[in-house]
Amino acid sequence: MSLRIVVAVKYVPDATGDRHFADDLTTDRDAVDGLLSELDEYAVEQALQIAESAEGAEITVLTVGPEDAKDALRKALSMGADKAIHVEDDALHGTDVIGTSLVLAKAIEHAGYDLVVTGMASTDGTAGVVPALLAERLGIPQVTLLSEVAVAGGKVTGRRDGDAASEQLEASLPALVSVTDQSGEARYPSFKGIMAAKKKPVEALDLSDLGIDGAEVGLVGAWSAVQDATARPPRTAGTIVKDEGEGGKQLAAYLAEQKFI
């Protein structure tokens, strides 16, 4: 039994940096250094754990993004993924979630899969809808937002912790899984892993390789459009007091003045 796992990851601007929009209202990818989205590290980790408990498992890590997005693939390969696919095409600039899911779905089909693993959301766009869109496009069960996941006997099981309830889910393979940041800390790449990653294959694809027309993606092909972006005005400096024994009372007086009490 083999188990073909594809992990879809995103290369994002560092969330701790000063992120901006570019003039065309797409994410400015030059102003801030990029990296593998922190939330996707959890996906790579769970894929590795699933692979370790299965026989003949192989992990392909997939990204859609500019040249630098290779860094995200290298990180995942150094953590232990076996090979990578990088979809890069100038026509992709400004692609929305609908277009992104199209390209990812075609690339996942190109790779061949039994299980697709993703993170819960990207740290830049943060919509969190690409996993559901991928399941819809691929026509496979979505087993999403899991804090625990296991694969055995051709089935995926997992725990989804929602606001109202915690749910135990089950689906047959092939299936798509997304994992949250509660699924378990991601491992650090070892020195050996970093060296090995340099020799692992990275397949480069463009849109024509996937049979996608450039007009279906990018800013022109997007089904939604950002009209304007405004920097949030800095908050006006507030009153700061040092507690000299009456801090709680002073704060209560402020809250009363603001009609919260």
Next chain:
Amino acid sequence: MAEVLVLVDHVDGAVRKPTLELLTLARRIGDPVAVHLGPGAETAAPVLAEHGAVKVLAADAPEFTDYLVVPKVDALQAAAAATSPAAVLVASSAEGKEVAARLALRLGSGIITDATDVTAGDDGPVATQSAFAAAFTTRSRVSRGVPVITVKPNSAPVEPAPAAGTVEPLAVTFGELATGTKVVARTPRQSTGRPELTEAAIVVSGGRGVNGAENFSVIEALADSLGAAVGASRAAVDAGWYPHTNQVGQTGKSVSPQLYIANGISGAIQHRAGMQTSKTIVAVNKDAEAPIFDLVDYGVVGDLFQVVPQLTEEITARKG
């Protein structure tokens, strides 16, 4: 006027507040038509009517509770086919966003998620969103198909606007994928008796400075004196002091209450992303240099174990 579909978020017919907020927004665009899936439509209908629903499309089947997401997509798709809506509004819960996304794809429509406001525009509804940890505000619109928009809680007032709210059955045929992911067990969360974090008017949060699970009673006591929800920073959640469902921040909930009180929270970007759109921000922290003080309307530099109990006591006294 064109109809606007609103997916009802409810527990056995008890309508959750974000749905009533969606009805307020839907009325700006057209005539709200509520889509009620699962048991309790007769209970929900008067509440939905009171807040502007001209019609309630109702469907009940075991699939809605026994399988994840897809049965609701099938039903909303049927509702869209029956109404030719001007837009579809869904609450920005985890499930709501997944349902909305799959629906959008099926309708050949664009999607906007986590809107904080929706207004009518010349070319269809315009949605406001926060981006990059709320450092930016954007306005967007869907340029193809029926706009599908998910809206965050607390984005609009709940307004009474009586309408007919006639209940009509919605015929739903489930596709093959509807039964793909089975919910084999469901454990309801124990109610704390406090408001929902994302819906609360006041949120009281604790962070690293709370220094232990047992000390969160200090935060809870303040929250209870104000009728507030309790939040926690990622540091406090990762340390195991408070449940993840209460985490405020980039990878937890994003809240936008009237008042946010941060206690022992430094204010790293991860946390700010989830709370900096709050109307009034107050912080208690012993470190005068903590970045949270850059955001506050009022801050107290001091030991939270001194300041917070005094504050709770004072609030309780003032409320008499």
